[in-house]
Amino acid sequence: MLDIIIHDALVLTMTGKGAGAIEKGAVGIKGNKIVCVGESEGIIKEFRAERIINGKDKLVMPGLINCHIHSSMSLYRGVAQDTRAWLQKGIGPFMKHMTESEIIIGSLLSIIEGVKSGTTTFCDFDYPMSKIAENYKKAGVRARLATLINELPDNLDELTLGELYPFDPGKGEKRLSDNLKLLEEWHGKENGRITCVLGPQGPDMLSMELLEEIKNLSKKYGLMIHMHVAQGDREINQMEKRYKKRSIQFLDEMGFLNKNLIAVHLTEATEDEARYLAKKGVNMVYCLNSIGIIDGIVPPVFEFVKAGGTAGLGSDQAPGNNGNNMFNEMKFAAILNKVKFKDPTVFPAWKVLRMATIEAAKAIGLENEIGSLEPGKKADMIIINLDSPNLVPVMCKPIRNVVPNLVYSARGCEVDMVIVDGKVILEGGKLLTLNEGEIVKKAKESARLLAERAYNSVKNSGTDTLLMMEEGYL
Amino acid sequence: MLDIIIHDALVLTMTGKGAGAIEKGAVGIKGNKIVCVGESEGIIKEFRAERIINGKDKLVMPGLINCHIHSSMSLYRGVAQDTRAWLQKGIGPFMKHMTESEIIIGSLLSIIEGVKSGTTTFCDFDYPMSKIAENYKKAGVRARLATLINELPDNLDELTLGELYPFDPGKGEKRLSDNLKLLEEWHGKENGRITCVLGPQGPDMLSMELLEEIKNLSKKYGLMIHMHVAQGDREINQMEKRYKKRSIQFLDEMGFLNKNLIAVHLTEATEDEARYLAKKGVNMVYCLNSIGIIDGIVPPVFEFVKAGGTAGLGSDQAPGNNGNNMFNEMKFAAILNKVKFKDPTVFPAWKVLRMATIEAAKAIGLENEIGSLEPGKKADMIIINLDSPNLVPVMCKPIRNVVPNLVYSARGCEVDMVIVDGKVILEGGKLLTLNEGEIVKKAKESARLLAERAYNSVKNSGTDTLLMMEEGYL
Known part of the structure; x- marks a missing residue:
């Protein structure tokens, strides 16, 4: 019994010399490791899992x-x-x-x-x-x-x-x-x-x-x-x-x-x-x-x-x-x-x-652990929503267009799920491990205090941004 | 009585020679026109509106x-x-x-x-x-x-x-x-x-x-x-x-x-x-x-x-x-x-x-109608969520950092509301005028049919993308 299977997704394994695409692929995770990567059909037949994630209209790739x-x-x-x-x-x-x-x-x-x-x-x-x-x-x-x-x-x-x-x-x-x-x-x-x-x-x-x-x-x-x-x-x-x-x-x-x-x-x-x-x-x-x-x-x-x-x-x-x-x-x-x-x-x-x-x-010397989706590597991966209008359509024949679309058109906000070391840490775009709202609030307050303390130093720095501000551009 | 007032927002009017920022600003809309733009306090005192939008932690700028x-x-x-x-x-x-x-x-x-x-x-x-x-x-x-x-x-x-x-x-x-x-x-x-x-x-x-x-x-x-x-x-x-x-x-x-x-x-x-x-x-x-x-x-x-x-x-x-x-x-x-x-x-x-x-x-010859937030111009504007982590913090002193953050860090998905000609057409990131899901579905199906019809033309084109695909990169 695996912990997670993601099936019927467009999988980019990043193995081989390019992106290593599997058009209808699946990835299986047990503990913090990837157990299997391949055609969805075979993996669904062979494995069972606690959590089954339907990857239709989604892409799975290494984090x-x-x-x-x-x-x-x-x-x-x-x-x-x-x-x-x-x-x-x-x-x-x-x-x-x-x-x-x-x-x-x-x-x-x-x-x-x-x-x-x-x-x-x-x-x-x-x-x-x-x-x-x-x-x-x-x-x-x-x-x-x-x-x-x-x-x-x-x-x-x-x-x-x-x-x-x-x-x-x-x-x-x-x-x-x-x-x-x-x-x-x-x-x-x-x-x-x-x-x-x-x-x-x-x-x-x-x-x-x-x-x-x-x-x-x-x-x-x-x-x-x-x-x-x-x-x-x-x-x-x-x-x-x-x-x-x-x-x-x-x-x-x-x-x-x-x-x-x-x-x-x-x-x-x-x-x-x-x-x-x-x-x-x-x-x-x-x-x-x-x-x-x-x-x-x-x-x-x-x-x-x-x-x-x-x-x-x-x-x-x-x-x-x-x-x-x-x-x-x-x-x-x-x-x-x-x-x-x-x-x-x-x-x-x-x-x-x-x-x-x-x-x-x-x-960074971690190629044996991460960077591609392969059995035995750590389960670090992201799931991307391919129905985001800026990534539509996904074409697989005659040309697979998903790699250019990820690089030239995705912005990061299409990331739907993040799995690290086998654990889901972000789902539906929401972080599960940290309280984003609270941290943002604290960061804003901290920045306010920092800006107050830095006020004179910045004023005396004569930095270009300050000039732009004083001249009414910012 | 106005139709919409957005108050207590960071407003970029784009008037003058730069961004024309108002730190605690408001914009009032009646019909398809902007009626007032200025300090929030004054506008809230002077005007009433059917819809009042709290612009705290938000930015308003021309569309x-x-x-x-x-x-x-x-x-x-x-x-x-x-x-x-x-x-x-x-x-x-x-x-x-x-x-x-x-x-x-x-x-x-x-x-x-x-x-x-x-x-x-x-x-x-x-x-x-x-x-x-x-x-x-x-x-x-x-x-x-x-x-x-x-x-x-x-x-x-x-x-x-x-x-x-x-x-x-x-x-x-x-x-x-x-x-x-x-x-x-x-x-x-x-x-x-x-x-x-x-x-x-x-x-x-x-x-x-x-x-x-x-x-x-x-x-x-x-x-x-x-x-x-x-x-x-x-x-x-x-x-x-x-x-x-x-x-x-x-x-x-x-x-x-x-x-x-x-x-x-x-x-x-x-x-x-x-x-x-x-x-x-x-x-x-x-x-x-x-x-x-x-x-x-x-x-x-x-x-x-x-x-x-x-x-x-x-x-x-x-x-x-x-x-x-x-x-x-x-x-x-x-x-x-x-x-x-x-x-x-x-x-x-x-x-x-x-x-x-x-x-x-x-x-494009429309400077009398759009491009800045000024009374008399058409009410085309967007509201941006400044609490998106990539835009935090907003600093106004000693340097106003919001313009660099919009240009270098915003990705577009921080857009929370879009108003065109006085009408709200996108709210909470959701389009109100078109059925996005249905259009995406249709676009995908259309692209599938197009790709089928174009198959031979593309195969015969010898385009570089095809070669990349055949060589296993895409």
Whole structure:
């Protein structure tokens, strides 16, 4: 007796080289695992289940994987778009006023946004992660967590544009020790739903000594490293000033470039550097909307993937992107690369769908557990309502149109059910594990208090958004 | 006594040079007109209404304007993305099999998709428009309609790539006469909700004689002309072959370049041509997703607007774009231009929001009726649920974040109410004027029959999507 069977659905297994479609398919779940995937008829005959879900006019596919999110930052969503000096002037004046409770509630808000739009796995990169981990426990989603390790002052005002960042070794050691505590407390917990990796914030944000220590820990325990790499001209300037090297050469010489590295952004990587990373087996996370909005740049993901690299997609954070919706990321990944290369065939829909599922799973080292619907994998999947007018019609012959429709027309609100680790956590679009209304209310109140505290800092920042506001545009 | 008052809402009037926000605002409606817009307190004191809507945690703004849509094409959504030779190989094999009833039901599906995502005005460019107009009447939305006038064979197979199109003057006269009948039957009907313009399909698709006739009619009756201009290298090739001129020089010499022209796409216009059009007072419609997906191109809209031109946004059609959601268009308009110019300050959120409201209204010649919330204008507006997690929090001080959030984070499904011409046509996300379930069902059945009839044409087309399907990607 299985726990759940979903039958007569259009199933995208994401196995093989494309989407792995089964037109009238079924998926069976027992405990937290997928037991069977295949033609509906065969599965219905062979298996019985406690809960039978009719998948007619619905699509079942693996849950989406957000390979890079700073979940806490949603309380200051929308304050730093269309601006220059995003970090220092745009978000810095808010960030420095955040309290721990605001970080927690902000993170919950991002998780809700993500789950409602079909995300089942979140690679969160934030601080204090041991507390944020509680959110993922409660939400019932899968998480792969890293503590942001840096040696920078907490108040970004202490950084002078164009000058070398001052490092505080005490802070670095504290953060690394927090990351190690995170591993102890959370790695493999919640039935394996929560795992942890190491999180040096970027090659420019901590000393060589601390980077060396982290690299050795990674080797010793076989832990992956989640790190911003070549994330902006800011970083490259720091690296050239401090080491007379660009980030990627520096990391190469330090021995970081291997399959254990999850390299996020590569905004300023050259095409050659991107190809080199691919050849070294480094994994890339492409945060297209965030980098498109903040920097106006399309990173060299096309070259990276063409050279055989494994890349997943990430939403980054709300004050840049400014949301955490993987459908949005897929759509932009495809179209931004088409216009970059003036070629409509670049990054077809099936490819970006893979970058949010099976390729993403590979990029974060969880391909044996998630990313596709296969017997033995964890039961993380989403059910999508295909009767939403923007997805109608579904055609299977002569051309199967559902993959382009998911990528170019779905918005995330068509997600009807979310199953993680075999448990239904969202049904009929409603979250079952968290009280959305209460969290939204708390988030609004927290944001109000944050905005009050940040008022003077923002007023003094001279950020472009403030000018737009004062000139009557916003 | 008013009919409706919405009070205590965040109101974006779209008056002035930006979004014209009123933080605690109200809007009053009587009949099909807006009577008052302003601070909630004053309006509540002064007016009474049959229906009082509490706008707390909601936003009221003008309904979105889709300046260019071929509404009938949704039945073959998603079949021609990521491909080359989009028209001939991608959609041609489906298009030529469409029956009139399929055109009607396809159009209804697009209208539903549009209204549910906040569109209140549709500039439809299709055939047979007199029949399609019935859809707009039933749906209760505003429409500005043009009959597609061309002299091409109905079956695009008769066109040979690279050779001059054969013209059929009989067909051209028939189509023009249909456009004139459309004007007679529909212009100004439904309380003025439906208006009509002239619709030559493109400078390459009909003879100079017919273009001349249309231009003279436009002058005689003061009618606007909705036309594809410089829509692809296909068009430029035809024009150079036939007239030894590029499209814009040709239209200039014919006397088309003035404020009565709604020039759609400008995909292949040079920057200089775009600036020239702006100076001549021509209006531009920018269909970014459609052109991004079909051609991998960002048209010179930035230069056009910078030169003082008026531009609105359009969704074009479903087998290219592949949806009809103006929130999607706004988001891409901003980000595609940021990456084109590698500058995050290009096309800020407030600007693209205007391009879907007041600037759009100007571009289609309806700025005296719609596009902003002002006393005396038609009561076309939408109410958005600001408690949707992806829009939380709303901050008003020190920075008002709602405009970036609408553009970069809203998806369209946050639209809670749609009012057109003073009538509520969508409430709680549910359409009141059309039976969505029944139409979706009919659309699915129609698409199934269309796909059967088109089967051999598609199989013989050798289109890229077919190859992707056969190779197991889709």
